[in-house]
Amino acid sequence: MFVSGATARSAVAPANTSPATISGTPQVGQTLTAGNGTWTGTSPISYSYTWERCDATGGSCSSISGATDQTYLLKSPDGGNTLRVRVTATNADGSGSSTSVPSAVIAMAGASTSTSTTTTTAQTTTTATASGCAKSGGTLAVTDVSPPAHLSIDQTQISPSRVTYGTRSLTARFHVSGCGGSVQGALVFVTAVPYGQFAIPNEQATGADGWATLQFTALPGYPVSNKQQLLVMFVRARKPGEDILGGISARRLVSFHVSRG
Numbered sequence: 001m002f003v004s005g006a007t008a009r010s011a012v013a014p015a016n017t018s019p020a021t022i023s024g025t026p027q028v029g030q031t032l033t034a035g036n037g038t039w040t041g042t043s044p045i046s047y048s049y050t051w052e053r054c055d056a057t058g059g060s061c062s063s064i065s066g067a068t069d070q071t072y073l074l075k076s077p078d079g080g081n082t083l084r085v086r087v088t089a090t091n092a093d094g095s096g097s098s099t100s101v102p103s104a105v106i107a108m109a110g111a112s113t114s115t116s117t118t119t120t121t122a123q124t125t126t127t128a129t130a131s132g133c134a135k136s137g138g139t140l141a142v143t144d145v146s147p148p149a150h151l152s153i154d155q156t157q158i159s160p161s162r163v164t165y166g167t168r169s170l171t172a173r174f175h176v177s178g179c180g181g182s183v184q185g186a187l188v189f190v191t192a193v194p195y196g197q198f199a200i201p202n203e204q205a206t207g208a209d210g211w212a213t214l215q216f217t218a219l220p221g222y223p224v225s226n227k228q229q230l231l232v233m234f235v236r237a238r239k240p241g242e243d244i245l246g247g248i249s250a251r252r253l254v255s256f257h258v259s260r261g
Contacts, residue, residue, distance in 0.1 A: 013094030013215065014041035017202050019101070020087040026104040028074045034085040037098050040202075042091050050086040058082050058102030058184065058208035059139045079108040084208065094169075096215055099207045101141075101184060132248070133179035139208050142185040142239045142248075145178040151186055151237045151250040152177050155211075163231055164261045165223045170198065170216040175206075176237045178248065182210025189236045189244075190214050193253070196221030197231070206237075223258065230255045 021035035036047050051067035054060060061084055064072075072083070082102035089096055132149030134140070145151065155175035160167065176186045187203040198216040206212045233256075238249040 011093040012040070012042045013217070014039045014045055014089035014091055014096040015202055015215065016089070016096055016098040016204065019205050020085055020098045022083065022085055022100050022103050026074075027107040028076055028079050028109040030074050032072050032074065032083060032085075032103065034070050034072075034087060034100070036087050036089070039089045039096070041089070041096075042093050045089050045091045048088045048090070050088070052084045052086065052099075053078060054082045054084055054102055054208060056080060056082060056105050057139050058084070059182070061208065074106055076108075078106045081106055094215075097213070098204075101205075102208055131179075136180040138181045139210070140179055140181045140183050142178075142183050142206075145183060145239070145248050147248060149179055150248045151183060151239075153188075153235050153237050153250050153252050153254075156235075156254050158256050163256055163258050165226075165228070165258070166261055168218045170218075171213060172216060172233070173211050173213050174235055174237070175210045176212065176250070177210060182206075182208070183237075184208050184210065185240070186212070186237045187240055188212035188214065189238075190216075191234050192216070192222070193232045193234050194221075194224060197224060198222060212237075228258050231258050 016037055016039055018038035020037040022032050024030060024032035034049050049068055049070050051064045051072045052061040053064050082105055084100050084102050086097055086099045132146045134144035153174055154177050157173040159171040174188050176183045184206055186206045189203045191200045192198045196219055198218055201214045204212040204214050233254050235254055236251045238244055239247055
């Protein structure tokens with residue numbers, strides 16, 4: 001009888017548990033540094049970086065050509081804009097990405113700045129009006145939204161677009177809005193219903209475009225039967241620190257068509 005000496009290893013692709021960050025002085029001529037955030041997954045994990053230039057509100061972002069190092073030297077075109085960095089974690093089992101919240105608006109060289117550094121791990125709390133909206137439209141920090149206003153999960157995307165019984169991994173994206181704009185920094189939780197079909201990923205924060213991306217790996221319980229036609233997911237969006245069932249949180253069920261193959 002042949003007995004293998006190898007032991008089975010659980011394949012775990014990187015999953016983000018704390019988003020990427022940016023630190024450094026927000027002024028042309030200074031250098032910003034990307035923080036990887038916190039990740040789980042099978043070691044070893046390597047990291048790559050993509051810097052993006054955004055408008056002053058943190059929207060309309062585009063990748064900066066050649067800016068793929070962990071550090072970035074601020075240049076004249078960055079003045080008056082904000083920057084974000086996308087960190088991609090990769091191991092033998094897959095990859096995942098996390099995008100930071102925008103930096104402070106970049107000052108031109110020689111201009112005085114009110115603060116010496118920018119750190120994008122937290123957002124400033126703003127006093128809201130009676131409507132619960134500190135402002136309306138554009139990109140809003142989740143701290144700009146308070147009761148009686150609330151969040152809305154208003155758009156969904158899934159990849160691959162054609163889900164079959166043989167699908168073993170999925171990427172799902174969810175857009176969160178509020179006060180007439182895209183909400184940044186909302187925490188999005190998603191699970192397939194019934195449970196046991198896909199592993200439940202960690203909550204992910206929405207970026208400056210209002211989208212959160214979550215990765216799903218199929219479990220032995222998928223498909224639930226040979227007649228399954230829909231993949232149903234429970235989605236929740238919330239403000240960090242609030243009661244998960246209160247405050248401005250939103251919940252809804254979404255579904256995607258499933259075919260045999």
